[in-house]
Amino acid sequence: xxxxxxxxxxxxxxxxxxxxxxxxxxxxxxxxxxxxxxxxxxxxxxxxxxxxxxxxxxxxxxxxxxxxxxxxxxxxxxxxxxxxxxxxxxxxxxxxxxxxxxxxxxxxxxxxxxxxxxx
Amino acid sequence: xxxxxxxxxxxxxxxxxxxxxxxxxxxxxxxxxxxxxxxxxxxxxxxxxxxxxxxxxxxxxxxxxxxxxxxxxxxxxxxxxxxxxxxxxxxxxxxxxxxxxxxxxxxxxxxxxxxxxxxxxxxxxxxxxxxxxxxxxxxxxxxxxxxxxxxxxxxxxxxxxxxxxxxxxxxxxxxxxxxxxxxxxxxxxxxxxxxxxxxxxxxxxxxxxxxxxxxxxxxxxxxx
Amino acid sequence: xxxxxxxxxxxxxxxxxxxxxxxxxxxxxxxxxxxxxxxxxxxxxxxxxxxxxxxxxxxxxxxxxxxxxxxxxxxxxxxxxxxxxxxxxxxxxxxxxxxxxxxxxxxxxxxxxxxxxxxxxxxxxxxxxxxxxxxxxxxxxxxxxxxxxxxxxxxxxxxxxxxxxxxxxxxxxxxxxxxxxxxxxxxxxxxxxxxxxxxxxxxxxxxxxxxxxxxxxxxxxxxxxxxxxxxxxxxxxxxxxxxxxxxxxxxxxxxxxxxxxxxxxxxxxxxxxxxxxxxxxxxxxxxxxxxxxxxxxxxxxxxxxxxx
Numbered sequence: 001x002x003x004x005x006x007x008x009x010x011x012x013x014x015x016x017x018x019x020x021x022x023x024x025x026x027x028x029x030x031x032x033x034x035x036x037x038x039x040x041x042x043x044x045x046x047x048x049x050x051x052x053x054x055x056x057x058x059x060x061x062x063x064x065x066x067x068x069x070x071x072x073x074x075x076x077x078x079x080x081x082x083x084x085x086x087x088x089x090x091x092x093x094x095x096x097x098x099x100x101x102x103x104x105x106x107x108x109x110x111x112x113x114x115x116x117x118x119x
Numbered sequence: 120x121x122x123x124x125x126x127x128x129x130x131x132x133x134x135x136x137x138x139x140x141x142x143x144x145x146x147x148x149x150x151x152x153x154x155x156x157x158x159x160x161x162x163x164x165x166x167x168x169x170x171x172x173x174x175x176x177x178x179x180x181x182x183x184x185x186x187x188x189x190x191x192x193x194x195x196x197x198x199x200x201x202x203x204x205x206x207x208x209x210x211x212x213x214x215x216x217x218x219x220x221x222x223x224x225x226x227x228x229x230x231x232x233x234x235x236x237x238x239x240x241x242x243x244x245x246x247x248x249x250x251x252x253x254x255x256x257x258x259x260x261x262x263x264x265x266x267x268x269x270x271x272x273x274x275x276x277x278x279x280x281x282x283x284x285x286x287x288x289x290x291x292x293x294x295x296x297x298x299x300x301x302x303x304x305x306x307x308x309x310x311x312x313x314x315x316x317x318x319x320x321x322x323x324x325x326x327x328x329x330x331x332x333x334x335x336x337x338x339x340x341x342x343x
Numbered sequence: 344x345x346x347x348x349x350x351x352x353x354x355x356x357x358x359x360x361x362x363x364x365x366x367x368x369x370x371x372x373x374x375x376x377x378x379x380x381x382x383x384x385x386x387x388x389x390x391x392x393x394x395x396x397x398x399x400x401x402x403x404x405x406x407x408x409x410x411x412x413x414x415x416x417x418x419x420x421x422x423x424x425x426x427x428x429x430x431x432x433x434x435x436x437x438x439x440x441x442x443x444x445x446x447x448x449x450x451x452x453x454x455x456x457x458x459x460x461x462x463x464x465x466x467x468x469x470x471x472x473x474x475x476x477x478x479x480x481x482x483x484x485x486x487x488x489x490x491x492x493x494x495x496x497x498x499x500x501x502x503x504x505x506x507x508x509x510x511x512x513x514x515x516x517x518x519x520x521x522x523x524x525x526x527x528x529x530x531x532x533x534x535x536x537x538x539x540x541x542x543x544x545x546x547x548x549x550x551x552x553x554x555x556x557x558x559x560x561x562x563x564x565x566x567x568x569x570x571x572x573x574x575x576x577x578x579x580x581x582x583x584x585x586x587x588x589x590x591x592x593x594x595x596x597x598x599x600x601x602x603x604x605x606x607x608x609x610x611x612x613x614x615x616x617x618x619x620x621x622x623x624x625x626x627x628x629x630x631x632x633x634x635x636x637x638x639x640x641x642x643x644x645x646x647x648x649x650x651x
Contacts, residue, residue, distance in 0.1 A: 023159070026166040030173070065163075068128040069171035108173040274454050275425070275465070279472035280518050282451050283506030283533055284580040291580035292456045304511045317517050319525045322429070322473050322488055 005093035018051025035100040037077040120149035121215040123235040138208035145185030146214035156213030158185040189218030257327030265306035272299035278320040346500035348445035349417040350389040352650040360623030363387035367402035382632040394421040398458025423452025428468035440497030448502040449474040479526030506533035507544035509581040516547040531625040534564035537583040554620030561615040566604035612642035
């Protein structure tokens with residue numbers, strides 16, 4: 001499969017979304033990303049049992065922080081998909097890019113245009 | 120440990136609204152253990168503040184340093200280097216309120232702000248949940264109550280058993296709050312000490328508590 | 344006789360005592376006291392005056408007690424430990440005695456969380472048990488808590504509350520025993536609806552001989568409506584309203600529910616009159632003072648005895 005997804009999505013690989021920290025997500029925004037999302041395994045399918053569930057809570061925390069400082073919480077998101085769902089991966093990338101495009105550029109400033117963390 | 124929690128970011132943003140360069144100091148003591156003011160939380164708060172200020176188009180420089188403890192003068196020494204080599208507009212401390220007070224005492228001309236609300240002396244019930252266990256009355260008598268503290272854990276600090284608001288093991292103030300007197304009763308029952316609960320406990324002497332004025336301990340054997 | 348209050352004399356003469364209750368207004372209007380108090384003249388032996396009840400600021404209990412004395416009603420000063428430390432409590436007790444107040448009801452006080460000033464700092468320097476001991480020490484030893492000798496000793500008939508419906512149930516009679524040991528002369532119970540549980544508690548008190556050591560008054564609050572009954576059942580901690588009474592109120596037309604509630608209260612009082620160890624009833628007609636007459640008349644409690 002050679003699927004296209006928007007080139008503005010920069011991928012940061014991690015062994016498991018359980019490794020993704022609140023600070024990683026905030027740093028992406030701080031450095032100018034217009035949005036940041038975590039693509040983790042399907043709930044219940046984590047190789048390390050609860051990595052993706054921990055990531056989900058951290059994304060929720062980041063949304064709260066963004067809201068507190070006056071940014072749209074929709075600029076952070078958690079998605080779940082399996083490694084076999086390549087089509088879904090591309091779809092999510094398009095979906096999230098579209099969402100961010102509607103929100104407009106982050107008022108924080110320019111830099112990388114979008115970031116993603118995937119496992 | 121001393122348990123604290125972060126102030127709302129809006130409140131901290133308002134504190135630093137006039138500044139362009141601050142030092143954010145964490146503490147590796149209690150507030151690291153309760154995930155409120157350690158190195159990690161310093162990083163998160165710094166990033167959040169920087170994002171907020173970038174958004175306003177007025178960037179703020181935030182240097183981060185996390186001390187072994189902020190409640191010992193020898194560790195406050197670790198601030199000498201960053202503070203003397205930079206002209207910070209202010210220091211924001213993520214320690215319990217002891218920390219910012221120590222920093223203020225050391226640096227007479229520096230503005231110091233607390234980033235945490237120091238909440239209570241307590242412990243964790245599970246990851247992410249903390250509760251109050253002690254009020255530092257200065258005269259521990261928990262052995263009389265099945266090793267549970269009614270002063271800190273009863274909403275009315277009663278010393279003679281559960282009031283009329285104890286219902287189903289919970290306190291009248293909230294269904295989330297255990298009635299410590301119910302816990303004391305159950306434990307005394309298991310220990311075969313219910314007879315002790317029949318004694319009237321008379322007036323507590325609060326002179327050892329905060330009511331006696333700010334407290335100080337002097338240990339001649341340790342003093343230099 | 345410890346205080347020579349009317350309430351004490353009624354008990355001492357072997358009569359079944361009746362007390363009422365008056366909640367002071369949230370304002371400075373003394374006329375409200377006169378109006379509410381008027382409903383109780385001649386119907387009760389003493390009137391409890393609540394002290395910032397449910398942690399809501401109201402006219403001072405002590406002042407209202409004095410206003411009732413002027414009307415010829417004997418007050419029972421309720422005092423909570425929530426709002427004053429041992430200095431203020433003892434000062435207030437001395438002042439109350441000087442004003443002619445002879446009955447005191449010692450309470451911990453509802454937590455301020457649900458009151459009208461939840462931001463307040465509470466005190467709880469001493470608890471209700473220790474407040475009883477304070478009154479007794481002043482009266483019997485003529486001393487303050489700190490052993491200072493009083494010039495002029497207050498004479499109080501000392502009361503306290505008991506709630507047989509709070510948990511843990513097995514401790515409730517122990518707590519009553521502790522209040523007696525601390526020096527209480529009479530007890531007024533929490534509003535009773537669960538008669539079975541109340542009978543069990545009274546049985547325990549009788550078995551331990553506690554009813555020989557103090558006068559126990561059963562708390563009666565008439566239910567005005569199904570809504571009030573449900574509210575008390577669900578939201579008032581330490582109150583136990585059985586479905587049976589709610590079913591009875593539901594069984595009549597809405598405008599008749601109040602009358603049914605009064606009927607229930609009268610039946611309860613009649614049972615209390617026969618119950619071993621019960622020396623009287625404490626009728627708390629919450630914001631319904633005008634119905635006290637109907638209740639005490641219906642229960643055959645009039646006329647109130649004149650005792651000297």
